[in-house]
Amino acid sequence: MKCALVxxxxxxxxxxxxxxNEPGVEIVRVVAPAAxxxxxxxxxxxxxxxHVLANPKIVPAEAIPEGIDLIVAAHTHARVSxxxxxxxxxxxxxxxxxxxxxxxxxxxxxxxILEGDAIAGGSVYHLADxxxxxxxxxxxxxxxxxxxxxxxxxxxxxxxMGLKLLTQVVREAARSGKLPSIEQDTRFATKAPMLRKPVxxxxxxxxxxxxxxxxxIGPDRPGIVRLLSDRxxxxxxxxxxxxxxxxxxxxxxxxHFEVPRENADALAAALSGLEGAGLRVAIAKSEAEARPGMPxxxxxxxxxxDRPGIVxxxxxxxxxRGVSIDHLHTELLGQGDARRRFKVMAHLRVPxxxxxxxxxxxxxALATExxxxxxxxxxxxxPATMPA
Numbered sequence: 001m002k003c004a005l006v007x008x009x010x011x012x013x014x015x016x017x018x019x020x021n022e023p024g025v026e027i028v029r030v031v032a033p034a035a036x037x038x039x040x041x042x043x044x045x046x047x048x049x050x051h052v053l054a055n056p057k058i059v060p061a062e063a064i065p066e067g068i069d070l071i072v073a074a075h076t077h078a079r080v081s082x083x084x085x086x087x088x089x090x091x092x093x094x095x096x097x098x099x100x101x102x103x104x105x106x107x108x109x110x111x112x113i114l115e116g117d118a119i120a121g122g123s124v125y126h127l128a129d130x131x132x133x134x135x136x137x138x139x140x141x142x143x144x145x146x147x148x149x150x151x152x153x154x155x156x157x158x159x160x161m162g163l164k165l166l167t168q169v170v171r172e173a174a175r176s177g178k179l180p181s182i183e184q185d186t187r188f189a190t191k192a193p194m195l196r197k198p199v200x201x202x203x204x205x206x207x208x209x210x211x212x213x214x215x216x217i218g219p220d221r222p223g224i225v226r227l228l229s230d231r232x233x234x235x236x237x238x239x240x241x242x243x244x245x246x247x248x249x250x251x252x253x254x255x256h257f258e259v260p261r262e263n264a265d266a267l268a269a270a271l272s273g274l275e276g277a278g279l280r281v282a283i284a285k286s287e288a289e290a291r292p293g294m295p296x297x298x299x300x301x302x303x304x305x306d307r308p309g310i311v312x313x314x315x316x317x318x319x320x321r322g323v324s325i326d327h328l329h330t331e332l333l334g335q336g337d338a339r340r341r342f343k344v345m346a347h348l349r350v351p352x353x354x355x356x357x358x359x360x361x362x363x364x365a366l367a368t369e370x371x372x373x374x375x376x377x378x379x380x381x382x383p384a385t386m387p388a
Contacts (some may be wrong), residue, residue: 001174004029004064004088005039007074011159012039015074018167020046024174031063033078035222054246057329059084070173072166073127077106080127090179092127093137093169095162097154098192100125100139101184104132105192105299109150109158120144120153122161124169126181131191131301135181138165193299194347210264211286212237212257214271218279220251227274228255235267236260243327297326298348298359304372306332306342313370314344317362324349 001024005016012032016039019025030043033056043050051063061083064071071080071092085091098108099121105111112120121141126134142157173179216228225244232239237259244253259267268283275281302314311330318325326347333341350359360376367374 001025001070001170002028002068003170004031004068004071005074006031006059006063006071006078006080006092007039007076008033008037009075010038011162012074012076013042014159014163015072015166016042016046018163019072019170022167022171022174025170028068029063029065031059031076031078033076034225036226053078056244058331061087064088070170070179071127072170074162074166082129085127090173093124093166093179094127094132095166096123096125096132097158097162099123099141100132100136101186101189103190103192106194108192109154111190111192112144113148113150113153118144120158122158122165124162124165125184126179133184133186133189135183137169137180137182140165191299193297208261209238209258210261212259212264212268212271213284213286214255214257215282216251216253216255216274216279218251218277220246220249224251224253224279227277228253228271231267231270231274232257232259235263235270237263237267296350296352298350298356298376300344300346300348300363301375302344302363302367302372303333303341304367304370306340307370310342310370310372311344313366314363317366318348321354321359321362322351323354323359 003019003025005012005019005027007015016027016030020027027048029049029051030039031051031053032040032043033053034040035052040050040052049065053059053063055078057078059076059078059080061081064080064084064087066087068088070090071085071088073080073092073094076094080092096104096108097120098104098112099119100123103111103115109120119141120143121139123132123136124138125132125136128134140161142161144153145156148156169179214228216224218224229239237257240256240258242253242255244251246252257267264285268285271283272281302310304310315325326349328344328346331343331345333343350356356376363374363376366372
């Protein structure tokens, strides 16, 4: 059984070790988001073929060698493209830390705690279009302990469960040459979009932390992220949010640091010193303020035939309703095909005065006009629990 492993961090490195110990299983390619990721370092130490993603959001066809049997995804935020899946005889499977179809999305464990679920679980599912929507290959469950945090639940139960389930599925595929497949019941699907960490100030008159929003642009090369993280650690800063990409050979990144007020100027000076390393750096400093009627988060996904004006029309609607964009990711699919598809994924901030139904109505009108498929994570005010 020839496998390619796509993933990151400690969990993926653990899966790599477990699969290498499985009789009849050969890891022929490891795909990681960065050369200094824990999975990439483990692959290099084992002498395995390694592909580092140029775009950490997608696994292209060239990352996966032809003629393999199975792609295994373990703790990856990169979508395995259909072209990459086509290189594997059995397609691909991934581990999701929830009882799918419940809690589809990037923050499944956090939403398990937020929703007060008494029972959690893990699912190995077939990689397919849609958010964690593929058929189920294996599942297991566990109780959630009273007062348990998302991290504690992950480390105590869900990460070991994922390691066990992925190993079992690969072992069965190696033995039988096929994968179990049970379709998800979409009636019970809920979304688990990324949660934004609230800013809490114990004393509004004397906040203890400042915010630095840092933009870095320069020729792409290994080690840029390490330069940022080393300086942040040196001054006790917390790396809270970031957006990074490689565009036309250039590295472009934006990072939000929370840093003790007394260290803010020193960190800003250290980051500005990166200009000497051939990078262009811009820094904005502020102190967060609590505002009444805070906007709620909404995740938007849009896809349709590529044509001019999609982004312009979408952003016009959002601006007219006072909706701000936390982050926006666009992607052109099927670039070698006659029919190209344009995909937008965005996390929005919707003001309290705009209902989910109103926003959905206007986006549905755009979808009809431009023949697009549009999905929001919820249509009413409140927590996002709309089926996919």
